[in-house]
Amino acid sequence: MEDNKIVELYWERDEAAIEQSSAKYGRYCRSIAYNILYNDEDVEECLNDTWMRAWGSIPPARPVSLRAFLGKITRNLALDRYDAARAQKRGGGEFCAVLDELSEYIPDTGSGYESVEDIEIEEILNSFLESLSPERRKVFMRRYWYMDSIKEIAEFYEISESKVKTVLFRSRAELKAVLTKEGIEV
Amino acid sequence: MNDNKRLLYALGNVDDKYIDEAAEPGKLYQETFKEKKAFVFKAFSGRRIGGWVAGVAAIAAVAIGVSMYGGGAKQAAPQSMMAPEVDTLPRSMFYAMDSEQDEAACDMLAEGTYDMTSEEPDAPECAVGAPCNAANESKATLSKPADIKLFWVRKFDPDKTEVGVFYATSGDEEALMMKDSSEGLLYSGDAFTAVRRALDGSAYAWFILPNEGADTDEVLDSAQMWDMISFPSDYENREAVLLKICIPVFDAADQNTKISVDEEGIASSACIATPGNAVVEDYKTTKEADFICDRAFIFAICDESGEVLFIATVDHIK
Numbered sequence: 494m495e496d497n498k499i500v501e502l503y504w505e506r507d508e509a510a511i512e513q514s515s516a517k518y519g520r521y522c523r524s525i526a527y528n529i530l531y532n533d534e535d536v537e538e539c540l541n542d543t544w545m546r547a548w549g550s551i552p553p554a555r556p557v558s559l560r561a562f563l564g565k566i567t568r569n570l571a572l573d574r575y576d577a578a579r580a581q582k583r584g585g586g587e588f589c590a591v592l593d594e595l596s597e598y599i600p601d602t603g604s605g606y607e608s609v610e611d612i613e614i615e616e617i618l619n620s621f622l623e624s625l626s627p628e629r630r631k632v633f634m635r636r637y638w639y640m641d642s643i644k645e646i647a648e649f650y651e652i653s654e655s656k657v658k659t660v661l662f663r664s665r666a667e668l669k670a671v672l673t674k675e676g677i678e679v
Numbered sequence: 680m681n682d683n684k685r686l687l688y689a690l691g692n693v694d695d696k697y698i699d700e701a702a703e704p705g706k707l708y709q710e711t712f713k714e715k716k717a718f719v720f721k722a723f724s725g726r727r728i729g730g731w732v733a734g735v736a737a738i739a740a741v742a743i744g745v746s747m748y749g750g751g752a753k754q755a756a757p758q759s760m761m762a763p764e765v766d767t768l769p770r771s772m773f774y775a776m777d778s779e780q781d782e783a784a785c786d787m788l789a790e791g792t793y794d795m796t797s798e799e800p801d802a803p804e805c806a807v808g809a810p811c812n813a814a815n816e817s818k819a820t821l822s823k824p825a826d827i828k829l830f831w832v833r834k835f836d837p838d839k840t841e842v843g844v845f846y847a848t849s850g851d852e853e854a855l856m857m858k859d860s861s862e863g864l865l866y867s868g869d870a871f872t873a874v875r876r877a878l879d880g881s882a883y884a885w886f887i888l889p890n891e892g893a894d895t896d897e898v899l900d901s902a903q904m905w906d907m908i909s910f911p912s913d914y915e916n917r918e919a920v921l922l923k924i925c926i927p928v929f930d931a932a933d934q935n936t937k938i939s940v941d942e943e944g945i946a947s948s949a950c951i952a953t954p955g956n957a958v959v960e961d962y963k964t965t966k967e968a969d970f971i972c973d974r975a976f977i978f979a980i981c982d983e984s985g986e987v988l989f990i991a992t993v994d995h996i997k
Contacts (some may be wrong), residue, residue: 521702560702561695568691588687595686614689622697628902629869634701637690649704656870656897659890663869 496559503551510551511544518560522567528640529571529588539574543567568638591640594665621671625664632660828946832877835859835926835942845927846974847995854996855928856973857942863922865968866914868903871977874924874970875911878944878980882988883911886926887977888970895975895992904977909985920968927972929996945980
């Protein structure tokens with residue numbers, strides 16, 4: 494079913510919207526959640542929460558890209574759940590690796606962004622992503638948004654792992670430069 | 680929340696278009712780049728060659744004992760592309776042209792049906808100061824040793840050449856390393872640095888060195904590299920520096936063909952550049968940069984318009 498029809502089902506408060514969302518984007522959302530949580534049980538709960546969150550958000554929301562909309566919900570829920578899982582010393586997956594990578598370039602100062610609104614960081618990130626070539630942006634997003642492993646990205650785009658590493662290395666360095674330029678101490 | 684996680688949360692809310700864009704699997708590079716890559720790669724396909732350049736590159740790469748787009752030691756080429764089957768080739772073959780006529784001839788060459796006695800299309804004269812094969816003014820003979828030379832506009836001083844080590848993919852090799860120091864432009868990309876050196880004729884030689892951690896395949900995969908050699912004057916990532924370059928003398932041959940690069944220039948059994956004068960510009964700078972070509976690199980010759988006349992991966996020099 495096309496996205497706009499699924500969205501209409503949400504607006505009509507038809508529970509088939511959840512069925513259709515799950516059928517079309519269940520696998521997509523599952524991979525996002527799994528890369529963060531690495532735990533089947535947590536992933537299932539996260540997906541259930543995703544459909545419920547979507548049900549509660551549409552309306553009033555009318556997403557242009559349902560895939561991105563559901564992906565964002567899943568990702569944010571998974572990150573929240575990651576904190577709870579970490580407290581219980583489980584989960585992590587690629588998320589730990591991603592955090593480690595970023596820590597080389599964007600050290601955790603404990604107060605680094607306190608003076609910067611999240612919305613401002615989002616704007617900086619959007620601007621940074623726009624400045625990248627499509628090739629580099631895709632690789633960056635696969636790693637830091639989808640949290641794919643290096644190997645998965647290489648397979649996804651049919652390039653070498655070393656190429657992926659090189660692209661990510663350069664992108665992280667550029668992100669650091671952008672954050673510094675915007676007055677964010679790193 | 681720590682800084683990095685906060686950043687990841689913020690990244691989670693970036694524009695949907697970037698999320699959707701990265702959701703689609705498949706080839707990563709733009710069409711123009713893919714075409715260029717395919718252009719070189721086809722030289723080894725044995726089916727069809729995109730133009731003279733690919734044919735020249737393939738033959739020359741096989742002939743001089745360097746591997747082209749593949750790394751490692753000598754790479755087997757399709758039988759139809761092997762130099763020994765070709766006695767003589769029109770000199771014009773060594774010019775970069777994209778006409779249908781050239782493509783058709785190149786196809787025939789690949790199929791082994793090319794008539795070597797057929798009339799040669801208008802071939803430009805050989806480079807000024809570079810004598811062509813005296814035996815046949817209109818043809819260059821692949822079976823003879825190098826007898827055409829394109830001289831460096833700025834030659835290397837032989838007295839400065841030293842024995843050094845070339846870190847070949849198959850092991851360390853002793854090599855003669857040419858050295859020079861002059862103002863010039865240092866080009867850089869995500870995975871490489873490069874220098875361009877003018878030849879006496881309207882041609883330039885490129886030495887493209889992968890960065891530490893990268894390899895020649897990655898650089899050949901890089902759209903940046905193709906942009907750089909095709910449009911060097913538009914390429915942004917370059918800066919004027921006092922260049923201290925160190926480049927090996929490489930002299931490789933098979934039974935028929937010899938190409939060598941030394942202090943004087945590039946010796947080849949065929950003419951590879953049109954008449955003219957490559958421009959050597961003055962750059963006033965005090966910033967210094969080293970360019971030490973002591974490991975696998977990409978060697979290319981382009982004309983002044985950016986057309987690639989020759990390109991090969993040099994992963995060993997003996």
